[in-house]
Amino acid sequence: MVERLFFSFGELKKLVKVTNLSPVENLVSECDRIKNFLHMKVALISALFFSFLPLSAQEGGIEANRKLRTTVQKWISVMKEIQEKKKEGKEQKQILIDSKAALEAETKQLEVEIEAAEKRKAQLDEKSQDKLEKKETYDAAREALRAGLNRLEMKVSSVIPILPEELTSRDKVAKAISDHRGFVAKTDKDSLDLNARLTPMAAILSEAEKFNQIVTTFKGRTVTVGGKPVLLDGIYFGLAMGFAADNSGQKAILLKPGPKGWTETEISDVEVAAQVRELIEVGMGTGEIRLIDLPLEIAK
Numbered sequence: 001m002v003e004r005l006f007f008s009f010g011e012l013k014k015l016v017k018v019t020n021l022s023p024v025e026n027l028v029s030e031c032d033r034i035k036n037f038l039h040m041k042v043a044l045i046s047a048l049f050f051s052f053l054p055l056s057a058q059e060g061g062i063e064a065n066r067k068l069r070t071t072v073q074k075w076i077s078v079m080k081e082i083q084e085k086k087k088e089g090k091e092q093k094q095i096l097i098d099s100k101a102a103l104e105a106e107t108k109q110l111e112v113e114i115e116a117a118e119k120r121k122a123q124l125d126e127k128s129q130d131k132l133e134k135k136e137t138y139d140a141a142r143e144a145l146r147a148g149l150n151r152l153e154m155k156v157s158s159v160i161p162i163l164p165e166e167l168t169s170r171d172k173v174a175k176a177i178s179d180h181r182g183f184v185a186k187t188d189k190d191s192l193d194l195n196a197r198l199t200p201m202a203a204i205l206s207e208a209e210k211f212n213q214i215v216t217t218f219k220g221r222t223v224t225v226g227g228k229p230v231l232l233d234g235i236y237f238g239l240a241m242g243f244a245a246d247n248s249g250q251k252a253i254l255l256k257p258g259p260k261g262w263t264e265t266e267i268s269d270v271e272v273a274a275q276v277r278e279l280i281e282v283g284m285g286t287g288e289i290r291l292i293d294l295p296l297e298i299a300k
Helices: 009-018 023-051 055-162 171-185 194-212 270-284
Strands: 215-225 228-237 241-245 252-258 261-267
Touching (some): 055 194, 171 194, 215 270, 241 270, 261 270
């Protein structure tokens, strides 16, 4: 194919004869034509050379380029993922650092609270021990009181008969006496509340003590004297004794407390009966205040 790039002398001679130019002009013109022809030949040969390259070589370059692009893309993806992992790891590290600091602070706070709780527990233990000891003392005293309640009930029951009607007829005292007698009649006293048993007894004794410290008068009591009912007014000197007399001062009685209640003894002396009436009027505030002599005997 290279040999065809040059012309033979015969071919050149034919080209010269064709033209009407001088031999020199013909030569120059032909040289230009040859030059242009050679350029065309070279370009044609180059094109033919590349066109006749093996197809497998072309395909191998394309495949190499494709693999290279794939590798680069993978590398870029890996680098991007590495950057993201580094960023994520940095953030998680900071989170862990912050969490550690928070946990350390919380640990210190918990240690302080635990120490305070232990102190409170020690104080509570001391108080609980004191309360336990007090409770034991209270329980022992309550059992001792329960054991002595029966005797106390008997003593209060013995006081009730010496309370005069003017005292026992009061609502508060009447209820207390009723409740007290109800508790005394029960057989399962250990199951009863101590306060419930003590309350009526305390009320009876309290009212009896008040009555015993003052002079109390009464009006309009019906008493049997000489086999006949008589309406009398009277006066009590505490729970020691008392007197009663009618409006005329002709009939009078002496009142004395006893184990079974108050006894009524008629005063036969007319002069003493009149003095009893005067005494009652002074006590009620209807008579003139003065000294009155009476034969008294104070009950023990």
